Amino acid sequence: MSAPAGDAAAVLVVGAGPAGVMAALRAAQLGARTTLITSGAFGGMAANDGPVPVRTLAHAARLLREARQLGRYGVAVSEAALDYPRLLVRVREVVGEVAAASTLRPQIDAAGVVVHERAGAVRFVGPDAVVTAAGDRYQAARIILATGGVSRRLPIPGFELTATHSDAWSLTAVPASMLVVGAGATGAQVASVFNAFGTKVQLFQAGERILPTEEPEVSAAVAAAFRASGIEVHEGFGAIEAFEKTADGVRMLYAKDGVRGAAEAALVVSCVGWSADTAALDLAAAGVEVDGRGFVRVDAHQRTSAPQVFAAGDVTGGLMLVGPALQAGFVAATNAVRGPVETMAPDICPVGSFTDPEYAQVGLGEARAREQYDAEVVRVEVGASTRAVIDGRTVGFCKLIVDRPTRRILGCHLVGDRAVDVAQIAAVAIAGGLRVDDLARMPLSFPTYGGVLGRAAATAAHRLNQGAAAPQLWAGEHS
CATH class of the missing domain: 3.30.390.30 (FAD/NAD-linked reductase, C-terminal dimerisation domain)
Structure with missing residues (x-):
């Protein structure tokens, strides 16, 4: 299960999202004997739980919106109705098609990368070796971490009653009502999609405006459009005190300036940010340090504090997008094989979201x-x-x-x-x-x-x- 210790041509990549896949492909193309391990399915969150399924659901939401315009253009049809189980079938079809053709899997296989999917939790047992949950050991001269991120948890009573965006995408039926807590890119998408599906949505943002990383007028325009579409947008609502179970769902208790409020719905979706997916890695065993936010610290060459370990993608806490992840994977692999010859390109990265x-x-x-x-x-x-x-x-x-x-x-x-x-x-x-x-x-x-x-x-x-x-x-x- 491992390359010979000290083999300078061996590269091990942990994680098969965009950063990991690109890193593995680049390392193999440069002549390294490359192994790719992933705890789950090939493609990572981007293909299986992120942009691909999200964009498919957003497309369904667009089709519903366009169907409501048909009469305006002289097209007479019966009212469009959403068959959510059938939509989920289509989502799985798309995920499968993308995994087969659009996630670099054919190129990975052609390059001779050895891929181990669904390996479970992976942890370091030294600076150049890891073991899986099943006890399989992998060793290489260079290791590239690309384990991605996970939804951030809040230390609030009853937080276990909330769902993540992943839970929202895997629902078997459209909920009658939903609270979305956090109005960054993920929260805005959840709110927009389920509003189009007919859910009564309330969107809560602790800060003074939704989409806080966008221009103020962008936030204002999207908030106005959301409200016009029926979404209740609550900006600067205060601080959450607790979540509690109700007969029909979940209630959120919050307060601002001593004034308490409450909101409830059939489902509460928490979209309050991301944490690095490193809990199981035992980074200390390899000498890999994290920053103050818990993300893996890297230099301009994607090298961690451990000279033989590199990292790329969401696990490093940069722009958590497919484009930058691909670029970081390329840079990390190049430097892992050739030495410190590449750095990330200038920060010209388009950012956007498939809201309405x-x-x-x-x-x-x-x-x-x-x-x-x-x-x-x-x-x-x-x-x-x-x-x-x-x-x-x-x-x-x-x-x-x-x-x-x-x-x-x-x-x-x-x-x-x-x-x-x-x-x-x-x-x-x-x-x-x-x-x-x-x-x-x-x-x-x-x-x-x-x-x-x-x-x-x-x-x-x-x-x-x-x-x-x-x-x-x-x-x-x-x-």
Whole structure:
């Protein structure tokens, strides 16, 4: 079950989510004899419990919303009804199809990586060896940790009565009512999806606004849209004191400034953040240190405090997204095999969520951009985009942030249909150092949702070029 001790060509990867899979593939491609162990199924949370099933449910929610528009477009059908058990069958089908074709499994097998799935808990028994729950021992000169994260638990009486997002996705029926505690990306998605399914949803955020990592106007726009759709949004509600069982579900007790309140529902879903999945690893046995939040500490090369151990993905506490996890896995494996030759690329990572409406961002926010640059900020409403009008999806905006002297694009923030897709265009423009004038002149297909970005670029270029020798650009060019 192990490579020879001290074998410099042996790499062991623990965890088969995006970071672990990429690390294993990269190590094998560089010539290392590579073994991949995972406690669960290949693909990790991303394929089995995260973006893939979530996006499938979000697609079903979109179909329900679109079905409600059919009469507006002259299409007469009976009212759409959700068959939730059948939807769950489709979710499992999608997860299976992704696992077979889209999680790099074919490439992993072709590269000769030895894969051990459902190995159970894995723990260190030294700086270069681990054992599984079944007693199997694996040893390698380099070990890469990619065990991911788990839902954070709160030390609150009755917290065991709450569910996680994983429990929400695996329900056998749509609950009549739901409290969602925590309104970051995960909580917002849970609330949005089940609201579309017909659940009466109350969304609670202890901070002053939902989606606290987004621009303030993004938070405000999404909160307004949620409320308009029937979600009860409670921002700055105070502190939770306890959860207690009721005849029909769970009650949450909370207080703010000495004033107590209560809310109850058939189900309470806690979405209060993530912790590193390291409880079973016995990191001390390998000399691996964690930071103040409990995540594995790594340097710029993804190396931990133990020279032979690297880490990548959610377990390190960085951006907990598939894209950065893939990149970190690549960097960790490269350095594990070749030495410290790679670091993570500049922080240009589009972030978004499949809520209704969608929201997305890439690059700098307005406040930080104004601190560091002479920033020009342009906001264009989605309702000005032809495609949005055609589809009847006119809620939202595109905010573009540009450096005046260089005309470089610094950031883009969006709310509206297909915002996540549009953000990818902005990400490529930022990564390529594209000037806003060049983006404004780019002949994007018409009519598409990307047009709102082109319109924002044209508006910014027009403002910046007023009084200059450069030709003027009109915002209407990308309508």
